Amino acid sequence: MVKSDKYAIGVDLGGTFIKFGLVSSEGVIEKKLKLKTNVENGHEPVAAAILEGVTGLIESGVKVTGIGIGSPGTVNPSKGTVDTPPNFPNWGVVPLAKIIEKKSGIETFIENDANAAAIGELIFGAGKEYKSFILVTLGTGVGGGIIFKGKVFRGEFSTAGEIGHMSINQFNGPKCNCGGIGCIEAYLGNKHLVAAVKKELPAHTSSKIYELMDYNFDNLTPQIISKAAEQGDQYAKSVIIDCGEKLGMVLASACNLLDISTIIVGGGVAGFGSVLYESAEKSTKSRVLGSISPRIKVIPAKLKNDAGILGAASLVFDKNK
Amino acid sequence: MVKSDKYAIGVDLGGTFIKFGLVSSEGVIEKKLKLKTNVENGHEPVAAAILEGVTGLIESGVKVTGIGIGSPGTVNPSKGTVDTPPNFPNWGVVPLAKIIEKKSGIETFIENDANAAAIGELIFGAGKEYKSFILVTLGTGVGGGIIFKGKVFRGEFSTAGEIGHMSINQFNGPKCNCGGIGCIEAYLGNKHLVAAVKKELPAHTSSKIYELMDYNFDNLTPQIISKAAEQGDQYAKSVIIDCGEKLGMVLASACNLLDISTIIVGGGVAGFGSVLYESAEKSTKSRVLGSISPRIKVIPAKLKNDAGILGAASLVFDKNK
Numbered sequence: 001m002v003k004s005d006k007y008a009i010g011v012d013l014g015g016t017f018i019k020f021g022l023v024s025s026e027g028v029i030e031k032k033l034k035l036k037t038n039v040e041n042g043h044e045p046v047a048a049a050i051l052e053g054v055t056g057l058i059e060s061g062v063k064v065t066g067i068g069i070g071s072p073g074t075v076n077p078s079k080g081t082v083d084t085p086p087n088f089p090n091w092g093v094v095p096l097a098k099i100i101e102k103k104s105g106i107e108t109f110i111e112n113d114a115n116a117a118a119i120g121e122l123i124f125g126a127g128k129e130y131k132s133f134i135l136v137t138l139g140t141g142v143g144g145g146i147i148f149k150g151k152v153f154r155g156e157f158s159t160a161g162e163i164g165h166m167s168i169n170q171f172n173g174p175k176c177n178c179g180g181i182g183c184i185e186a187y188l189g190n191k192h193l194v195a196a197v198k199k200e201l202p203a204h205t206s207s208k209i210y211e212l213m214d215y216n217f218d219n220l221t222p223q224i225i226s227k228a229a230e231q232g233d234q235y236a237k238s239v240i241i242d243c244g245e246k247l248g249m250v251l252a253s254a255c256n257l258l259d260i261s262t263i264i265v266g267g268g269v270a271g272f273g274s275v276l277y278e279s280a281e282k283s284t285k286s287r288v289l290g291s292i293s294p295r296i297k298v299i300p301a302k303l304k305n306d307a308g309i310l311g312a313a314s315l316v317f318d319k320n321k
Numbered sequence: 322m323v324k325s326d327k328y329a330i331g332v333d334l335g336g337t338f339i340k341f342g343l344v345s346s347e348g349v350i351e352k353k354l355k356l357k358t359n360v361e362n363g364h365e366p367v368a369a370a371i372l373e374g375v376t377g378l379i380e381s382g383v384k385v386t387g388i389g390i391g392s393p394g395t396v397n398p399s400k401g402t403v404d405t406p407p408n409f410p411n412w413g414v415v416p417l418a419k420i421i422e423k424k425s426g427i428e429t430f431i432e433n434d435a436n437a438a439a440i441g442e443l444i445f446g447a448g449k450e451y452k453s454f455i456l457v458t459l460g461t462g463v464g465g466g467i468i469f470k471g472k473v474f475r476g477e478f479s480t481a482g483e484i485g486h487m488s489i490n491q492f493n494g495p496k497c498n499c500g501g502i503g504c505i506e507a508y509l510g511n512k513h514l515v516a517a518v519k520k521e522l523p524a525h526t527s528s529k530i531y532e533l534m535d536y537n538f539d540n541l542t543p544q545i546i547s548k549a550a551e552q553g554d555q556y557a558k559s560v561i562i563d564c565g566e567k568l569g570m571v572l573a574s575a576c577n578l579l580d581i582s583t584i585i586v587g588g589g590v591a592g593f594g595s596v597l598y599e600s601a602e603k604s605t606k607s608r609v610l611g612s613i614s615p616r617i618k619v620i621p622a623k624l625k626n627d628a629g630i631l632g633a634a635s636l637v638f639d640k641n642k
Contacts, residue, residue, distance in 0.1 A: 074612060132477050144578075148476075155469075155580020156453050157612075165610055166574035170489045180573065180608050252501065253487035254578055257465075259476020287501050289486055291395060291478075 007062055009054050009106075010313030011069040012113070013046070015039060015087040020053040021306065022062070023313035027124030029306055031057055042090035043082075047099045054104055067100060067108040068315030070116030070308055076158055077111050109315040113308065114161055115152045117266065118145025119318050120311030125302035126264045133262040134254060135301065136163055136247070138269035141177075142185040148260065151320045164189070168249040184250040188243055188269065194220050197239055208233040222269045229275060240272045241279045248283020248298075255288050255296065266301025273300075328383055330375050330427075331634030332390040333434070334367070336360060336408040341374040342627065343383070344634035348445030350627055352378055363411035364403075368420045375425055388421060388429040389636030391437030391629055397479055398432050430636040434629065435482055436473045438587065439466025440639050441632030446623035447585045454583040455575060456622065457484055457568070459590035462498075463506040469581065472641045485510070489570040505571040509564055509590065515541050518560055529554040543590045550596060561593045562600045569604020569619075576609050576617065587622025594621075 006025040011018060020033040033053050038045040050069070058064055073085025080097025101108035111119065118135040121127035127135070131150050137143040142164030146153040154160050164185035165178050173182020174192065186192050198217050201209065208228040213219040228236035251263055263284070265277060281298035288296060303310050327346040332339060341354040354374050359366040371390070379385055394406030401418030422429035432440065439456040442448035448456070452471050458464040463485030467474040475481050485506035486499050494503020495513065507513050519538055522530065529549040534540040549557035572584055584605070586598060602619035609617060624631050 146578075148474075153469075153474075153579075156582060156616075157580055159610070159612055160578065160580035162577040162580075162610060165577040166487075167570065167608070168488065168491045170570040170608075171493070178610055180610075249488065249491040253574060256483040256486045257467075257481065257575055257578060258474075259478055259481035259483075261477060287488070287491075289480070289483060289499055289501075291480055295477075 005063070006317070007064050008313040008316035009057055009064055009067045010309040010311070011050055011053065011067060012308030012312050013037070013050070013069055013071045014308070015072065015085075018046075018049055018053055019306075019309050020057055021309035021313060022057045022059075022064075023310060025317050027310060027314075029309060031059075032306075032309070033057055039088050043088075043094040043096065043099075046088070047096065047103075050096075050100055051103050054100070054106070064106055066316035067104065067106050068116070068312040069097065069100070069108065069110040070113040070312035070315075071096065071110055072113055074157065074159055075110055075112040075115075077109070077154070080108070080110050082110065107316075111152070111312075111315055112158060113311070114143040115145045115154065115158075116311035116315060117143070117303070117307055118147050118161070118311075119152060120303050120307060120314040121264050121266070121301055122147050122150065123314035123317050124310050126299055130262045132260045133264050134161075134163065134251070134258070134260055135264045135266060136251075137267035137301075138188055138247075138265065139267040140190050142188050143267070146258065146260065148258075163250060163254055166250050166253060168246060168253075184246065187246050190222055190269065193222060193239075193243065193269065197225060200235075200239075204235040207235040209236055223271060226271050226273070229272070237275060240275045243269065243272065244276045244279025244281075245283040247276075247280040248285075248287060251280065251284040251298070252287035255284065255292055259292065261292055261295035261297065263296075263298045264301050265298060266303065266307060326384070327638070328385050329634040329637035330378055330385055330388045331630040331632070332371055332374065332388060333629030333633050334358070334371070334390055334392045335629070336393065336406075339367075339370055339374060340630050341378055342630035342634060343378045343380075343385075344631060346638050348631060348635075350630060352380075353627075353630070354378055360409050364409075364415040364417065364420075367409070368417065368424075371417075371421055372424050375421070375427070385427055387637035388425065388427050389437070389633040390418065390421070390429065390431040391434040391633035391636075392417065392431055393434055395478065395480055396431055396433040396436075398430065398475070401429070401431050403431065428637075432473070432633075432636050433479060434632070435464040435466045436475065436479075437632035437636060438464070438624070438628055439468050439482070439632075440473060441624050441628060441635040442585050442587070442622055443468050443471065444635035444638050445631050447620055451583045453581045454585050455482075455484065455572070455579070455581055456585045456587060457572075458588035458622075459509055459568075459586065460588040461511050463509050464588070467579065467581065469579075484571060484575055487571050487574060489567060489574075505567065508567050511543055511590065514543060514564065514590065518546060521556075521560075525556040528556040530557055544592060547592050547594070550593070558596060561596045564590065564593065565597045565600025565602075566604040568597075568601040569606075569608060572601065572605040572619070573608035576605065576613055580613065582613055582616035582618065584617075584619045585622050586619060587624065587628060
């Protein structure tokens with residue numbers, strides 16, 4: 001290796017695992033590592049695990065320019081603090097970037113994981129060609145990040161981009177984990193989506209989904225729906241088209257408010273592929289204001305499984321931070 | 322007069338009238354003028370009318386620093402152009418600011434009218450104390466402008482802030498003029514609101530609204546609903562509370578996306594007063610993400626009838642443009 005003259009260490013801090021990558025300025029992951037987060041006893045064991053991972057990736061002869069951390073919770077990038085991520089007990093406001101920087105001797109940057117993913121797409125991925133876009137990640141939850149003129153739009157307290165908690169149905173929508181009604185996450189978040197399909201399946205007895213999930217509803221995942229659609233299953237395809245249509249409902253509101261017309265979709269459910277993107281684009285175009293409609297583009301994210309690591313590493317290479 | 326050492330001319334360009342004001346840097350209107358827009362024959366007669374109004378306001382001994390124009394349609398403030406405002410036939414992309422600047426010899430600024438109103442609140446009004454806020458104007462339509470860290474957030478093509486065309490009910494909502502479904506404008510825009518009340522009134526025969534509108538449905542306006550509520554009419558009050566609740570539905574989505582937590586409400590329907598603001602604040606707080614909820618504030622705009630003139634004039638005094 002050592003093909004690049006600049007490397008960063010990307011740290012994807014999750015509730016169960018911390019994933020590490022030694023990443024070149026071209027976005028190539030040269031080495032990877034995964035450690036348990038040890039989340040139970042406050043921030044010190046977590047910081048120790050981050051340092052262990054960082055040390056494990058540093059090689060002699062490789063110049064590491066910086067460390068980037070993508071963290072859940074409310075992150076203040078300029079202060080380098082993380083405020084009580086969900087599922088991280090005994091935190092409070094922790095100056096995590098400073099702790100890592102001091103102990104490693106390497107300049108350290110930190111961002112909310114959704115914003116880090118958006119910067120990752122901007123620096124290494126589908127956002128390279130666009131100065132302004134909304135990143136939507138479809139997974140357990142529906143996350144988002146806003147890039148405007150090459151910079152993250154963070155809002156007042158760095159929590160902007162919560163597109164998952166914009167509602168498309170305030171009157172009769174499903175209840176969301178956040179307490180809201182009709183949030184797009186309450187339709188498209190993995191569990192919600194799977195639950196809705198389970199309810200509908202009895203009316204679609206010839207669907208390929210049955211065989212793919214071994215006739216066991218407990219095995220149903222978005223990936224199985226995706227596979228069934230690829231095999232030509234009409235019901236599975238209709239589920240994906242419906243997801244795109246609902247996504248377009250929320251994107252239309254977001255695009256009208258922000259006047260940003262490029263949407264990059266990533267995350268697990270984005271594995272639904274072109275059927276999803278095309279449906280979402282069609283739905284958005286048909287609902288958004290006429291002046292914006294011709295500009296609307298819904299495209300897939302380029303960063304896939306390692307999006308967390310690459311997003312974190314991109315913080316080091318982002319010149320607009 | 323001549324109490325201030327700095328004056329601007331604010332030009333509020335409307336489809337029927339152009340309103341002009343000679344405005345001090347403290348936001349005091351010293352002189353006003355109103356001319357017909359003469360909209361039928363393209364931009365030249367409109368530009369001529371603007372110059373006539375400007376000339377009419379200039380006095381010997383008064384130093385006019387600049388002219389500010391608040392215009393409908395898609396405005397490019399850096400190029401100074403206005404692109405085909407609705408109801409202005411035979412336009413296209415007109416370099417209106419340059420035309421006025423060249424002929425008057427006075428530096429001229431132009432903004433979309435909704436953004437101008439937001440800058441007006443920032444420089445002269447309720448936004449003085451806030452660096453970031455969303456301005457919502459409730460009138461014939463529902464307009465909006467976003468101020469973030471003391472600057473207008475314009476989006477990619479200067480049309481950001483269209484909060485009126487964010488939907489709260491994509492499934493069963495009323496159809497909006499924009500073609501969308503369930504846009505907040507389709508609930509709270511004057512005509513829509515009045516139509517909904519007309520439908521409900523037969524079930525509220527003891528409402529004071531009847532007397533106030535002379536038992537003639539054609540006379541019904543938001544002002545009459547407001548008056549009835551002031552006189553203790555319970556039905557009228559419930560209409561206003563319902564407006565606030567619906568406004569909160571859309572504000573929750575907007576605040577989650579932007580992480581901006583101060584909302585300034587202006588325009589005619591805002592005459593509904595504290596009942597409206599309190600209901601909107603309560604509704605927003607109950608729906609927005611828990612991390613943002615304690616910060617939510619819904620407050621009245623300070624600029625009232627002359628908001629258009631003051632907003633336009635504020636463009637001259639805005640140092641962050």
